[in-house]
Amino acid sequence: MQWLLDRFAAADPTLKAFVHKGQAFTYGQMSARIAELTAELRERGVKAGHTVVVLADYAPDVFCMILALASLKALVVPMTRGSVIEEGEALSISGCDHAIDFAPDGLSWTLKAHEVPVSNPMLDEFRASGKAGLILFSSGSTGKPKGMLHDFERVMDKFRVQRAPVVAIPFLMLDHFGGINTILAITASLGTVVTAEDRAIATICAAIQNHKVELLPTTPSFLTLLAATDLAQRYDLSSLKRITYGTETMPQATLDRIRARFPGVELQQTYGLSEVGVLRSQSRPDGSLWVRIGGSGFETQVRDGILWIRSDYRMVGYLNAPSGFDADGWFNTQDRVEVDGDYFRILGRVTDLINVGGQKVYPAEVEDVILAQPNIADVVVVGEKHALLGQIVVARIALHEPEPLADLRLRIRKACLAKLTAYKVPAKVEMLDQAIYSARFKKMRR
Known part of the structure; x- marks a missing residue:
């Protein structure tokens, strides 16, 4: 060092x-x-x-x-x-x-x-x-x-090659690999780290405005909340040049809303894991969720629809679990992906899948449909145990304005049936009655 x-x-x-x-x-x-x-x-x-x-x-x-x-x-x-x-x-x-x-x-x-x-x-x-x-x-x-x-x-050592300096807020926390990666990336390029009192949306917006922040590395969950407010209009965020997002699956509906709110800002999907490091990434310029990942020191491979990574920056190992690497140094990310040439689309963690009578449902796919509907501030889709089907799909929803639950259930069911196969349609629609985000601003599905 x-x-x-x-x-x-x-x-x-x-x-x-x-x-x-x-x-x-x-x-x-x-x-x-x-x-x-x-x-x-x-x-x-x-x-x-x-x-x-x-x-x-x-x-x-x-x-x-x-x-x-x-x-x-x-x-x-x-x-x-x-x-x-x-x-x-x-x-x-x-x-x-x-x-x-x-x-x-x-x-x-x-x-x-x-x-x-x-x-x-x-x-x-x-x-x-x-x-x-x-x-x-x-x-x-x-x-x-x-x-x-x-x-x-x-x-x-990943940051030996000096890149253009930026003014950035390290949104991801210090006990998170992404947080350490961000602060090293900023300082190794002699940029400026702007700290914030907390990670409330208004606090982050005020810091961007007051210190002319150019880069905001954050999570899809934070951007979903930001898109549900008028804070992007109330604060001067014109200094932003790039917003990066990672750590969880991004709903297309959120990405579309953020693109509309920040038309001149580059939106870049990132990908990384604490076990292997953060890969260099390039989002496809069509506004989709397809992303090219890799860079010096990283290799990618897809086996049976699952992304595997080999990294020069990998961890030494787990202290309390078997190695996650195979004999050739490849790590199973547990992320199911689609492939289009050298681009990937991250569908979600295998561990987050909902099994409805043997049929697999990705929560993010259902959330994306629901988020696109009027009056929806946020949603988390989870699996709930069921005696006959194994699991059923449950959608827990936060609204902008109050709405009768019976009316909400009916229109969510109609919207999902128009876009999804029947087994993916939520069997239950509930109002959110608790926080759905962890301290790391990621959705908690359990």
Whole structure:
């Protein structure tokens, strides 16, 4: 990672690296702060191979702390207060030697010994290699969360080739691979990271307006909520040049609405997994959900309709689960895809499929039809157990304006029958009575 520190040191020292709470933090300040924190951590007993939890959200000092720990060849476990993983459960998998807790404003921190011993041959072998490590966790939506060990320096190496700098908001959280990937991509190209107080739509829009943000990397769920409001008209978002979206399937209806709201903005679908990294991508320019993915260090392959990836930036392995890689290093993404030349269309996770009497239903396909109907603010489609059919399709809907449930059910059924085969039509239509998004702004289908 020395190349990255050298790039920061060689940059114009007055160049903005962060804008945090309205205050600029320059690359000159960042370079000095990383060196200062590295010395302080070493003096306070943090050594190579130690596992260190960093509880924080985005802030200049947080990023400097993570790079300082990497300089010391520690194993970094980033966590957030809004994490979908309980800290105790995470540490029972990763182990821990020290805990660094940042204040919510990211301006002060405490370091304390926090010993959680874990016996793990993979961790022992990795420590012996003398490399910096990064440990992240899956959301655990299908069971116990999986701990993923990455060679942190290999993760950084993806950004050696310097690209054009941008002003961007790191929307995806710090404990998410996409969040780490975003902040490394911005800073490795000497761009500017604009932090936000929270991920509320109005807060993000205000940050874009106030700091002339050019790039917004986000999720389809956030864009669905944005499209259901008038905030794009109430704030000046004209600085935006590109919106990227990933981590879940994008409804075509949402994409169409966002294209209409932001006609001059490039909309780019991204694709990546914590296990293999984030691939370079190019959306087809026809406004569809077809995307070309790959890039240097990545290979793709489709087996029986499922996407497999081989990556130079893959994780070392799962800490608490069998390897997800085959003997040749290919990873099963569990994503079913359609193929058109060198473009893919992501249909959805195999684990999200609804099995109606042996027939497979992709929730995103049904959601797309419903979202296109009038007065629909949002929808989540799930499977519900059924004695005869195995599962039935259930649509839970949020409305812009109140509407009698009987009327809603009738028109949703008619709309779905006009577009979908009968077994895909929701057997139940319910009003949303709870949050449907995780802290990572992804739909929760379980």
